[in-house]
């Protein structure tokens with residue numbers, strides 16, 4: 567039984583910024599068919615952020631640029647929140663290592679979890695969330711629920 571990191575909201579946990587979940591039957595079917603054991607993580611809750619919390623998006627760059635310094639993730643009140651998002655990404659990587667996960671199935675377009683796309687303001691642009699980018703840099707394969 568292989569462990570796989572999964573965005574908690576995709577598993578039906580109410581972790582999203584608006585307090586909702588985003589349960590995906592396709593995700594459960596994928597896990598069941600392959601005998602994978604999901605390890606639920608929410609990088610933003612692991613950062614210590616509250617739920618509900620303000621909506622967040624990139625103002626500059628995407629996850630990779632936030633990891634490297636020049637990127638900016640901001641909330642709808644205009645506050646730069648790079649610090650907590652970087653903490654959440656680091657905690658997520660710790661969970662992946664503790665559980666021995668080599669892949670991560672993450673929620674597309676989230677500023678933490680986006681695997682291939684994120685929001686910059688209201689626009690959808692290519693790029694990864696901060697946790698997704700950190701996981702990938704550390705050898706963990708990242709993909710989204712939209713690729714199942």
Ligand code: SF4
Pocket residue numbers: 573574575576581582583607608609610611673676678679
């Ligand atoms: Fe879901 Fe990731 Fe957002 Fe948490 S940070 S609610 S796991 S998309």
